[in-house]
Amino acid sequence: MAEERRKYVQRRTPKPKNLKGTIKRVMSYVLSFRLQIVLVVFLILLSVVASVASAYFLKPLINDYITPLIGVKDPDYSGLLGQIGLMAAIYIIGAFSSFIYSRIMVSISTGVLCKIRMDLFAHLQKLPIRYYDTNSHGDIMSRFTNDTDTLRQMMSMTLPQLIQGIASIIFTAVVMLSLNVELSLVVFGMMIISMIAIVLVSKRSQRYFKEVQQAMGDLNGYGEEMIEGQRVIKVFNREEIIKEGFSEINARQANAGFQSQAATTIMMPMMANLSYITYALCAVLGASMTINNRLDIGTIASFLEYSRTFTRPITQISNQFNYIMSALAGAERVFDLLDTPEEVDEGNVTLVNANIDEEGNITEASKRTGKWAWKIPNKDGSFEYRELKGDVRFEHVTFGYEEKKIVLNDISLYAEPGQKIAFVGSTGAGKTTITNLINRFYDVPDGKIRYDGININRIKKNDLRRSLGMVLQDTNLFTGTVMDNIRFGNLEATDEECIKAAKLANADSFIRKLPHGYDTMLEGNGSNLSQGQRQLLSIARAAVADPPVLILDEATSSIDTRTEHLIEQGMDGLMHGRTVFVIAHRLSTVRNSNAIMVLEHGVIIERGTHESLIEEHGKYYQLYTGALELE
Numbered sequence: 001m002a003e004e005r006r007k008y009v010q011r012r013t014p015k016p017k018n019l020k021g022t023i024k025r026v027m028s029y030v031l032s033f034r035l036q037i038v039l040v041v042f043l044i045l046l047s048v049v050a051s052v053a054s055a056y057f058l059k060p061l062i063n064d065y066i067t068p069l070i071g072v073k074d075p076d077y078s079g080l081l082g083q084i085g086l087m088a089a090i091y092i093i094g095a096f097s098s099f100i101y102s103r104i105m106v107s108i109s110t111g112v113l114c115k116i117r118m119d120l121f122a123h124l125q126k127l128p129i130r131y132y133d134t135n136s137h138g139d140i141m142s143r144f145t146n147d148t149d150t151l152r153q154m155m156s157m158t159l160p161q162l163i164q165g166i167a168s169i170i171f172t173a174v175v176m177l178s179l180n181v182e183l184s185l186v187v188f189g190m191m192i193i194s195m196i197a198i199v200l201v202s203k204r205s206q207r208y209f210k211e212v213q214q215a216m217g218d219l220n221g222y223g224e225e226m227i228e229g230q231r232v233i234k235v236f237n238r239e240e241i242i243k244e245g246f247s248e249i250n251a252r253q254a255n256a257g258f259q260s261q262a263a264t265t266i267m268m269p270m271m272a273n274l275s276y277i278t279y280a281l282c283a284v285l286g287a288s289m290t291i292n293n294r295l296d297i298g299t300i301a302s303f304l305e306y307s308r309t310f311t312r313p314i315t316q317i318s319n320q321f322n323y324i325m326s327a328l329a330g331a332e333r334v335f336d337l338l339d340t341p342e343e344v345d346e347g348n349v350t351l352v353n354a355n356i357d358e359e360g361n362i363t364e365a366s367k368r369t370g371k372w373a374w375k376i377p378n379k380d381g382s383f384e385y386r387e388l389k390g391d392v393r394f395e396h397v398t399f400g401y402e403e404k405k406i407v408l409n410d411i412s413l414y415a416e417p418g419q420k421i422a423f424v425g426s427t428g429a430g431k432t433t434i435t436n437l438i439n440r441f442y443d444v445p446d447g448k449i450r451y452d453g454i455n456i457n458r459i460k461k462n463d464l465r466r467s468l469g470m471v472l473q474d475t476n477l478f479t480g481t482v483m484d485n486i487r488f489g490n491l492e493a494t495d496e497e498c499i500k501a502a503k504l505a506n507a508d509s510f511i512r513k514l515p516h517g518y519d520t521m522l523e524g525n526g527s528n529l530s531q532g533q534r535q536l537l538s539i540a541r542a543a544v545a546d547p548p549v550l551i552l553d554e555a556t557s558s559i560d561t562r563t564e565h566l567i568e569q570g571m572d573g574l575m576h577g578r579t580v581f582v583i584a585h586r587l588s589t590v591r592n593s594n595a596i597m598v599l600e601h602g603v604i605i606e607r608g609t610h611e612s613l614i615e616e617h618g619k620y621y622q623l624y625t626g627a628l629e630l631e
């Protein structure tokens with residue numbers, strides 16, 4: 001049981017921390033708000049000076065305005081009031097500037113967060129399919145939400161406190177030294193002791209922070225998977241075991257959370273006590289110095305105030321330590337994602353709209369002409385145009401997703417323009433993999449797949465994919481209307497064109513029966529539609545793109561035979577003169593193909609037309625006559 005559960009729980013060993021690098025990168029984001037930062041630092045300094053000064057004024061207040069009045073008849077309070085007024089003014093300036101800089105800091109931190117999120121999302125669009133195939137989607141989401149948010153919290157709260165703390169320590173130290181050197185040394189000594197204590201305590205908790213964020217990611221990943229899989233879970237009555245799986249990661253998260261914070265809970269009382277001790281030491285020492293007439297009362301009052309405030313920033317920062325560490329751990333996960341290498345695209349052959357005259361001369365057109373050409377750069381900087389015909393050739397392609405496991409073995413095939421090529425074969429034979437290679441979701445070594453005679457590794461991925469209309473095996477619909485979803489195939493398509501595509505895909509009749517027809521909202525991957533209807537929509541989406549090459553990966557697997565037949569007729573009209581790859585389970589679908597490839601364990605074991613294959617009396621024959629069934 002435990003073994004089984006463990007399978008659900010993805011674990012990655014936390015990477016070693018790179019605190020310095022992470023801090024640097026966070027700062028590089030913050031520094032894009034240079035002007036505001038300068039203002040913030042200025043305001044912080046102002047508020048620190050104000051608070052240091054207000055304590056400093058205790059000395060003249062006592063020495064010059066209070067002590068002289070002691071025992072005097074009819075004392076003149078005007079000087080005293082003036083002094084108090086001055087202190088109040090300084091205090092107000094301090095409070096006001098601290099209010100302003102906190103606000104600016106909030107705007108900086110939300111700005112930074114917005115930018116990081118945008119960078120993340122933009123980067124996600126550039127990652128290869130392999131990344132999505134190998135990472136939990138919930139964990140990716142967690143980097144977006146949870147990790148960026150801890151970072152925002154840290155920036156809006158901790159960063160200003162840090163600056164303020166450091167400034168305040170420096171100012172206070174200078175003023176204290178000017179008041180009395182011996183007492184200052186006592187306070188400094190105590191500060192060093194508290195710093196050592198902080199370092200000792202925090203060392204222990206440090207390593208848990210990354211684990212907290214990681215566990216949070218796993219938790220999200222698990223949660224997402226189980227929410228998506230609710231139907232399956234219910235069908236198999238696996239609620240309990242799923243709960244156990246969750247409880248395991250949840251406990252891991254809680255434990256890491258506890259460990260990371262447990263050590264730091266001692267910080268507060270420890271720092272408070274050290275601060276009292278410092279205060280008491282100063283009071284005793286100061287009092288004895290005053291008695292010996294080496295110090296005046298005003299200085300002592302000021303100094304005691306400083307000894308109290310001096311360690312305050314350290315206490316505060318050490319309290320924020322949790323936030324800082326988890327924010328940095330989160331930031332590191334964000335940057336890990338940002339550092340995942342992008343999909344490389346060294347292709348320089350592009351696809352352009354073309355005009356082709358009777359002699360076959362090709363010129364580039366700025367608008368859609370219904371004809372396309374490959375624009376191939378020559379070494380000397382000139383361009384050569386070649387008509388996009390849809391000739392696709394595989395030459396001894398061997399491929400595996402992982403190095404050791406070969407999925408396609410020495411595949412050679414060709415599809416001439418206008419041909420319909422079909423792949424049949426058992427599940428897992430490698431049919432979808434072939435399509436993954438044509439559109440370069442995964443790359444094969446050089447020179448093995450040619451498209452109109454061009455090595456597909458030379459074709460820019462976007463242009464390559466633009467030339468291919470794909471109906472993927474897994475249908476994906478987006479939140480939006482039915483019309484929006486069809487138009488996803490060609491953003492410039494008019495409503496009429498979308499409807500025409502829907503008719504072609506035979507989706508029109510069911511769409512019209514929906515509550516709002518083409519304006520019906522689809523949500524949650526079109527969960528209000530049947531699987532077959534979703535497939536019809538994705539076929540319409542591919543059709544509206546009007547692609548030169550069409551690839552249908554079990555696109556009609558959930559559609560009844562009659563409808564399938566109608567789609568086929570519609571598509572045959574559309575695809576006249578273009579190349580179609582079709583993968584289908586039903587052999588009736590592939591009968592009229594120019595060539596049928598029978599695939600088994602990544603090897604083409606038979607190929608030919610329907611008739612020739614029947615004649616051959618091989619596997620296809622057996623499948624067709626029902627002697628064998630596709631698993």
Ligand SMILES: Nc1ncnc2c1ncn2[C@@H]1O[C@H](COP(=O)(O)OP(=O)(O)O)[C@@H](O)[C@H]1O
Pocket residue numbers: 133401402407425426427428429430431432433434
């Ligand atoms: N993203 C992937 N990573 C690793 N292996 C994969 C991946 N996708 C498919 N495979 C493996 O490749 C083989 C062929 O899969 P596929 O091409 O999807 O088969 P099908 O013929 O059913 O479309 C299977 O053994 C499958 O396990």
Ligand SMILES: [Mg+2]
Pocket residue numbers: 431432433473553
């Ligand atoms: Mg498949």
